[in-house]
Amino acid sequence: MKIKFLLSTLLLISGIVSAQTCLDYIPNEWQDSRYINNHNGTVTDTITNLIWKQCSEGQTYSSSDNTCTGSATKMNWQEALGKAGTSFAGKTDWRLPNIKELDSLVVRNCHNPSINETLFPNTPAYVFFSSSPVSSTPSTDAWRVIFFYGYSYYRYHSNSYTVRLVRPRE
């Protein structure tokens, strides 16, 4: 009985977590081997030379099982920019990524979400803000990426989206 309950709970959890769909005919340039897990809640991308927080802002990193718990916080652009300089993993040069940096996380062979879920666990298939303002009108917008399937577009600063922080590799 106990085992049955545990099994059904596991199935329920895995049913929620593994909603991601990947297609094998599209090349996967975002395999685990591309990244170095620093085991402190950060991941190094060896192609772009960027260090990413594994969890979205608002989530909590759990080192024992290398996962992110809790819900990602939605915030407007100024609040997102204000996350820069917060302290994590012994560093204070964390900042909002620009649109090209943010887009480099998009896994083109998968959707829902379109990110490597081993290294960026529990990522919401939602919209993430970049630090890039928009040259064309309206200039009250910022670039963002939808991590459901990797579409990028701009929307109002005042809208609330999720945030993942980045810092350069030394």
Next chain:
Amino acid sequence: MSFFKALILALLTTLLFSCGDGSTPANTPTNLAAVTGGDSQITLTWNGVSGADKYDLYYATETFANIDIANYSALADGTLLMNLTTNHKTITGLTNGIQYYFVVVAKKDNSLESTKLNEITATPTGMNDTGISWGNDSFGNNTTCIGENIAAQDCSHGRDARAIAGTLTKTGAGAAGFDFTKLGATGNLLAVQNQPWALAGTEAAGTQWGCVKDNITGLVWEVKTDAGLADNDTTDSNHTNIHHKDNTYRWGGKTALGKAHADKQGSYYDDWTGLVDGSNAAALCGFNNWRVPTIGELRSIVHYGVHHPAIDTHYFPNTTVDNFFSSSPVSDLADNAWKMDFSSGYGYSSGNRTQSTRVRLVRP
């Protein structure tokens, strides 16, 4: 055993041990690996050899396979970094987009102890910045890098910020942090780099060019022309004036990703195959490995600091304010492919493969 037999055996043994290249001695550093991330640099790591006190690292832009390692300087860009005491090394000042060959040799008491059999190759590449060198306030854009929370905004970081500060060194030139070089039809570096494109121009005058090399990503891009007329039917097998700015193609020709895969989804049309084959046959800018770029590669040349079009138009003239197809299929819509809108730089997924769209080739 006769004296002669013993002598021959001794000679053979000497020969075998002096030509160490025949097999990997136990003391050759193993697992030589390269981390390619980082502009103009490569980080190498290898397993330490027990008993070795130093390592010599050789690199060149040709293989070491056919030479004695002592003659490394005869190879193109042949370089030796001697007496390293760690089992990792970051080499800077390399050229992006060029393949390098690396060999690490273990030493003891300043003599060579192992061979060159751990040769690996790696190609350094960098990542382009966005081109945004101005800041934003909630009511609008500024002309310089000022605005609310400016230290966290795009213009305060990366190559563009260093370009504003005047601390960025470039191989070529380009807007903001971009670094481009114009190439002629045979791959020659254009002698005159600073002239604008002219319809009746020449390479000698610097007013026409075939390609642009991106000195950060290492990619070489096709440049579109406004000479002559567009081919108004790219669906037939006869493709004319292949580099014309107004040629459009349905998605899925040669080099489209997944084209040869048994489980591919959606339709693949061969419209742009004539552009790929024609560029290779003519050895456009000296290259025969032209292909359609991925959506990430296409985004690398988007200049987000400007719009209509969102590209450095000095280097990429004749860029129509329109969509360009990438080689990347869309994972959740089988009939679509990723395209980049060069009016402002957003990456649609809504590019139906049947919709004729512009294409700009890249290599390698």
